[in-house]
Amino acid sequence: MIRPEDLLHPTPAGLYCPPGDFYIDPVRPVDRAVVTHGHSDHARAGHGAVLATRQTLAIMAERYGADFTAREQAVEYGERTTLNGVELRLIPAGHVLGSAQIEVRWKGLTMVVSGDYKRRRDPTCALFEPIPCHVFISEATFGLPVFNHPLAEEEVARLVRSLGQFPERAHLVGAYALGKAQRVIKLLREAGWDRPIYVHGAMERLNALYEREGVDLGPLRTTRDLLKGSLGGEVAIAPPSAIQDRWARRFADPVTAFASGWMGVRARARQRGVELPLVISDHADWTELTDTFTELKPDEVWITHGREEGLLRWAEINGQKARALRLVGYDDEDDEAVSGPAEGSGEATAAS
Template sequence: MIRPQDLLCPKPEGLYCAPGDFYVDPVRPVPRAVVTHGHSDHARAGHGAVLATPETLDIMGERYGAGFAASTQAAAYGEAVARDDVEVTLVPAGHVLGSAQAVVRWKGLTMVVSGDYKRRRDPTCPAFEPVPCDVFISEATFGLPVFRHPDDREEIARLLRSVTQFPERSHIIGAYALGKAQRIIRLLREAGWDRTIHVHGALERLNALYARHGVDLGPLAPATTANKREFAGQIIIAPPSAMQDRWSRRFPDPVAAFASGWMQIRARARQRGVELPLVISDHADWDELTATVDELRPGELWITHGREEALARWAHLHDIPARALALVGYEDEEE
């Protein structure tokens, strides 16, 4: 009888597929890797061969340079790729541009590695696609009942109300450079903000990459000028690290905002000096995690990283065998 661990098993490098001789999102260089998305804790340079979506390969090339792997293979969503006796298919994960779940099939057994994912709509990438499976291998970044994210449109409405209320001040939004920044821009466009959005230089290349892949971000401009008053009433987007350095002092009495699921914890907002916390996350919250597992009803639930114990306990209470893999090396990009 085939056991799930005969197909995928945790190793220090990451999840290893022995029949196909590859790793999924390995945390150190390996001969063959399947990469679910372009965030640096999942997509590292130095592998021998990398299989990923075309968008993820472009992101890795932009971040690490053209020689980030000895060889690459692009797989479109839904395209089955053979790795020895194993079939690998990438399907949308709804996390960021190009993000995918890795569906691994072998001898009638189907295991799905979620990578990072969310279930709510994102105007910058395809929605998460549920895949029936024997084993679902899920993240649990926000795997506690306290994490229930509000509607992102209402969070954007709060931002725009603040801009209206304080027209003499600029608003600087801390947002991770890959995925979150572009999503905030698109949500602002959908909310009717058609003015130029100013961006930190660290975001420009990834913004251009999104545009090349058909994500219309509207008018953008570098957040550079000698005249502070030009930024009154303006929205500026920057990586979180820039919020704490001298760069942010060039703007008139800025309202410091930060877009992250962690902003639900007010103590974190205070520690960062955030005046306007925006609870917008690219990860599934507690309700989305549990609803996904309940929808799939897999034979087993494996949990890769995050708040593993609570989700495993929930699964056991709902008659789904679960185990925490406690994989090391995956951090939340928003932190």
């Protein structure tokens, strides 16, 4: 019998496949990488070759430049390919545009590396697809029972109501530049907000990429040349760090909002001085995680980058074999905001 560790096992560089001689989401430059999605802790520059969805490759090129790797291999969802005799298939993960689970098959053993994922509808990316497997490798960002996120549509409805209640005040929404910002914009459109939405310059290039990929974001305007006291009754979206720095001072008595799964923790919202916390996450919450394990019924679950202990205990109680991988080098882009570049630089590293 082939052991799962013979097919995939953790190394300092990331999750490694010895028979295929490739890494999944490596945290340092390697000869061959398979990348689940475009967030910078999973998609790094400098690899010899990168296999990913076409959208993820486009995101990496936008963020790092066209020479981010020596060789690109674009694979469509559901398409089967092989690396040194190991069969791969990329399946939608529901996290952000182009995000994929990596199905790895070799000598009768099937393992699925889910990357970051969520099970909820997102109008900006393909919905997560459950894939039967022997071993399912899952994130654990919100791997505690306290995390049960409300519907994102309900949170955006709260934002729209606030705009009606405070028409004289600008509403500044902190949102991660890749995935979260576009999702909030699209949900606002679905909620009937058809006025221009103002965006920090650091988001313009990624917004344009989403538009090229067929995600209609409606009329967007830059905030670059606004006068002080502007945008009463309007929405502006920016990296979370920007809503707390001098960039925000130009707006009319702003209502500060932050779109993050962590906004369900009141202490975090207070710590950031957020007036309107929006509990909108691109990660699976506790119910989504445990429902996924129950639905898939894999022989084993491997749990990584997050709160593994709660899920390990759940697995023990429910008779599910599980272990913690304890991979390092993966940040939670739904957590701490870090300082991003100046507006107009075309790239934001702030996290949400």
